[in-house]
Amino acid sequence: MTYCVAISVNTGMVFCSDSRTNAGADQASTYSKMFRFELGPERQFVVLSSGNLATTQATMHQLKKDIKTQAAVSLNTVSSISEAADYLGDVSRSQQEKHGTTGPTFEASFLLGGQIMGSPPRIVLVYPEGNHITNSRDTPYLQIGESKYGKPILDRIIKPDTSLETAALCALVSMDSTMRSNITVGPPIEVMIYHTDSYVLQTYHRFEEDSEFLRELKKAWDKRLKEAFHQLPPLTWASNWDNNTDNSNVSY
Numbered sequence: 001m002t003y004c005v006a007i008s009v010n011t012g013m014v015f016c017s018d019s020r021t022n023a024g025a026d027q028a029s030t031y032s033k034m035f036r037f038e039l040g041p042e043r044q045f046v047v048l049s050s051g052n053l054a055t056t057q058a059t060m061h062q063l064k065k066d067i068k069t070q071a072a073v074s075l076n077t078v079s080s081i082s083e084a085a086d087y088l089g090d091v092s093r094s095q096q097e098k099h100g101t102t103g104p105t106f107e108a109s110f111l112l113g114g115q116i117m118g119s120p121p122r123i124v125l126v127y128p129e130g131n132h133i134t135n136s137r138d139t140p141y142l143q144i145g146e147s148k149y150g151k152p153i154l155d156r157i158i159k160p161d162t163s164l165e166t167a168a169l170c171a172l173v174s175m176d177s178t179m180r181s182n183i184t185v186g187p188p189i190e191v192m193i194y195h196t197d198s199y200v201l202q203t204y205h206r207f208e209e210d211s212e213f214l215r216e217l218k219k220a221w222d223k224r225l226k227e228a229f230h231q232l233p234p235l236t237w238a239s240n241w242d243n244n245t246d247n248s249n250v251s252y
Contacts, residue, residue, distance in 0.1 A: 001020070001145060001146050001182060001184035001185055002017075002018060002020075002021075002033060002049075002050040002051070002144065002145035002146065002185065003017070003018050003050075003143070003144075003145040003146045003147065003149075003150060003175060003178045003179075003182075003185045004016065004017040004018070004033060004034075004048035004049070004050055004111055004143065004144050004145055005017075005111075005141060005142070005143045005147075005150065005154070005171050005174055005175070006046075006048060006111040006113050006123040006135075006141065006142050006143075007123075007140060007141040007154070007158055007167045007170070007171060008113070008121065008122065008123045008135045008140050008141070009140060009158070009159075009160055009161070009162045009163070009164065009167050010160050010161055010196070011163065011164050011195065011196055012121065012164050012193065012194045012195040012196045012198075013046075013113050013121050013123060013193075013194045013196075014164060014167045014168045014171050014191070014192070014193050014194075015034060015046045015048055015111070015113060015171075015190075015191065015192040015193075015194075016168075016171035016172065016174070016175055016189065016190070016191050016192075017032075017033040017034045017048045017189070017190050018033065018175065018178075018179070018185045018186055018187065018188075018189055019031060019032055019033060019186070019187060019188045019189070019190065020184060020185055020186035020187075021053055030188065031053060032188075032190065033048055033049045033050065033056070033190075034046065034047075034048055034190045034192060035047040035048075035049070035060050035063075036192065036201050036204075037063070037067070037075050037114075038200075038201050039067070039075060039076055040199075041117075041199050042116065042117040042199065043075070043076070043114065043115065043116045043117065043199070044114050044115055044194065044199050044200070044201050045075050045084065045112065045113070045114035046112075046113050046114060046192055046194065046201065047060070047063075047088070047110055047111070047112050047113075048110065048111040048144065049108060049109075049110050049144075050108065050109045050110070050144040050145040051106075051107050051108030051109050051128065052105065052106045052107060052108055054106070055092065055095055055096055055106050055107070055108040056108045056110075058095040058098075059088070059091050059092045059095050059108065059110075062091050062094075062095065063075060063088070063091060066091075073087055074087070075087070078116075079116070080116060080119060081112070081113075081114060081115075081116065081119070081122040081124060081134075082124070082132075082134070084112060084114065084124075085112055085124040085126050085132040085134075086130075086132070088110055088112055088126050089126045089127070089129075089130030089131060089132060090130060092108055092110065092126065092128070092130065093129070093130045096108075107128035108128060109125065109126065109127060109128055109144040109145075110125075110126040110144070111123060111124070111125055111126075111142055111143075111144055112124050112126055112132075113194070114194075115194070115196070115197070115199065117199070120196070121194065121196055122134055122135060123135045123141075123142055124142070125142040125143075125144065137160050140158050140159065140160055140162075141154050141158050145185070146178055146182050146184070146185050149177050149178040149180075149181040149182060150173075150174030150175060150177050150178040151174070152177075153170055153173050153174050153177060154170060154171075154174055157170045158170060164193055164195065168191055168193055169217075171191065172189070172191065172207075172214075172217060173217070173221055175189055176214070176217065176218050176221060180218075186209070187207060187208060187209040187211070187214070188206050188207060188208050188209065189206070189207040189211075189214065190204070190205070190206050190207075191204070191205045191206075191207070192204050192205075
């Protein structure tokens, strides 16, 4: 399984992905799911992948090949993030069809984020069918893979004016929550932070399984959750309801 999240705030974008790939209970491998395309001072892209490993690797290989061979359409020639998403979706679909491997087993999803000179940074989710959706002020983050466990913290914290550092910590807490509830998601954990209008992919972190920082983050988060739980208001209303209400007279 996989968990990847991309966050877009006013000051930039944060990308976070795990590196565990499963082909069965006894076949767990480690593969990076984060791909960086540093294309000079006018455009930068980051792609996160989820789904069939053969499809995602073939798709990333084709993206790199198109750039190297100066193909008519590539990440180096598209004029917008939307065009880049359409191109990525087309390549993904063609890789499945190339070997006659269409179907749920061979599907792949991608998170594409980046900035092209003259336009603001954006993130998009590219579905297996090739179509895509983008982030908005009401939806400042997008996920692929095992998304449900890491969603609550994102919903509570991430806003357009959230700082990049806070967004990065939130992404890591979201990842920790997912790893705690699903053992098929695991380290190394990769994080990329992009500052709006910088056109440089330089803030990158890779946290291994024995990362002291990840351990401390997990301990701190667990501790604060327990403290918050124990500070919740008591359920005194429950006993008041039981003692003062004659449920037999309640009509439905």
